[in-house]
Amino acid sequence: MVQNRNKLIELFIGNISNAIVHEILERAVGAELVADKYRKELALSFEIAGRYREKINPVNRSLPDKDVDYIKEKIMARVKSELITRISKGYDNIDLELIESLTDKALKDVKIIDSTVSV
Amino acid sequence: MDQIYIPKNRVGFDIGNYVTIRILKEGDVEEPTEKLCFYGIKRLEPIKLEIIRDVFEVIDKYIDNYKNIIITGSFLENGFRFNDVDIIIVAVGNVKSERISENIGNKIGVNGHIIVLSGNELAIGLETDPLYRMMLSKCVAKKRFFYKTRQTINYKLLDLHLLKSKTFIDNFDILRGKEKYDFVRNMISIYLFLNGNDVTVEVVNKEIKKTFGIEIGKIKDNILDKKSFIKKYKLIYDKSFALILKGIEHGSK
Numbered sequence: 001m002v003q004n005r006n007k008l009i010e011l012f013i014g015n016i017s018n019a020i021v022h023e024i025l026e027r028a029v030g031a032e033l034v035a036d037k038y039r040k041e042l043a044l045s046f047e048i049a050g051r052y053r054e055k056i057n058p059v060n061r062s063l064p065d066k067d068v069d070y071i072k073e074k075i076m077a078r079v080k081s082e083l084i085t086r087i088s089k090g091y092d093n094i095d096l097e098l099i100e101s102l103t104d105k106a107l108k109d110v111k112i113i114d115s116t117v118s119v
Numbered sequence: 120m121d122q123i124y125i126p127k128n129r130v131g132f133d134i135g136n137y138v139t140i141r142i143l144k145e146g147d148v149e150e151p152t153e154k155l156c157f158y159g160i161k162r163l164e165p166i167k168l169e170i171i172r173d174v175f176e177v178i179d180k181y182i183d184n185y186k187n188i189i190i191t192g193s194f195l196e197n198g199f200r201f202n203d204v205d206i207i208i209v210a211v212g213n214v215k216s217e218r219i220s221e222n223i224g225n226k227i228g229v230n231g232h233i234i235v236l237s238g239n240e241l242a243i244g245l246e247t248d249p250l251y252r253m254m255l256s257k258c259v260a261k262k263r264f265f266y267k268t269r270q271t272i273n274y275k276l277l278d279l280h281l282l283k284s285k286t287f288i289d290n291f292d293i294l295r296g297k298e299k300y301d302f303v304r305n306m307i308s309i310y311l312f313l314n315g316n317d318v319t320v321e322v323v324n325k326e327i328k329k330t331f332g333i334e335i336g337k338i339k340d341n342i343l344d345k346k347s348f349i350k351k352y353k354l355i356y357d358k359s360f361a362l363i364l365k366g367i368e369h370g371s372k
Binding site: 011014015018021022025026028029044045048051052085086089090091 | 275276278279282283285286289290293294364365367368370
């Protein structure tokens with residue numbers, strides 16, 4: 001199925017956001033999570049985001065600043081919204097300050113941002 | 120034709136199988152083979168029993184201080200529709216799982232997917248994680264173990280586990296059939312667990328069939344009606360997430 005660039009970017013954002021929410025919650029749960037080795041086999045959001053990234057041009061170098069700004073802003077907003085839903089229900093120990101650094105790291109890992117540039 | 124009678128649940132024999140009966144001579148009796156422990160399995164193809172013994176033999180060469188070896192997953196389903204053999208080694212310390220897996224592959228011609236857990240991890244997994252309960256409701260173990268432990272609902276852990284299945288909704292078109300089945304199974308096992316149901320392979324598959332009105336094989340073969348499947352999926356996902364948030368709100372773990 002041929003998907004246009006904007007659609008691919010939206011799907012990419014959804015998956016990366018999910019991966020970051022997962023990582024922050026994993027840190028919040030901490031030592032209680034000792035036995036998740038079965039789910040390592042599930043296709044993870046980050047891996048799926050990578051599948052979309054491979055279809056977004058330019059594939060082998062960072063995206064234009066305009067795209068980067070849009071993607072980063074949207075990921076951060078989505079992650080924050082997901083986490084705030086939980087915090088509002090009394091979920092403690094969620095570190096919202098991790099959102100930006102984890103977003104930058106994820107975007108570098110998939111070459112949306114140039115990994116040599118500090119953000 | 121003569122008939123012979125054997126215990127009803129004898130693994131490896133089906134009613135109506137043809138067998139040869141002959142008188143034993145001196146030296147015919149082989150060394151008794153090690154008895155395996157079966158959980159939730161009515162019958163297993165003899166070739167699979169051989170494979171399991173081979174797997175145990177390879178592991179025995181590498182580790183001697185393990186607590187148990189458990190075989191689980193699609194390998195134990197009827198037929199030969201499996202890609203690898205899921206093996207849980209219950210042990211503490213450094214286990215060279217990659218090397219063991221490679222040797223298992225060489226010996227049996229099928230990849231061994233090894234998960235190493237401590238006894239404590241296994242116990243916590245069984246108590247709090249529906250997927251562990253489900254996987255171990257149908258297994259073959261080298262040694263006897265108790266898999267029917269109490270169920271403890273930890274809402275934060277279930278939230279984390281359920282989040283993985285969120286991937287399904289946006290990525291329907293890109294996911295393979297087996298991946299779809301894994302996401303559905305993960306979500307349904309959590310839903311059943313949250314509602315206090317026992318979670319076994321049979322119960323989960325039955326619930327999937329009931330909820331989606333479709334055979335498991337069709338999900339694995341990726342023959343799904345996208346619109347109606349996602350609609351039903353989202354309904355269960357949202358219900359499960361609402362239960363989790365409610366649990367968190369009420370101060371449970």
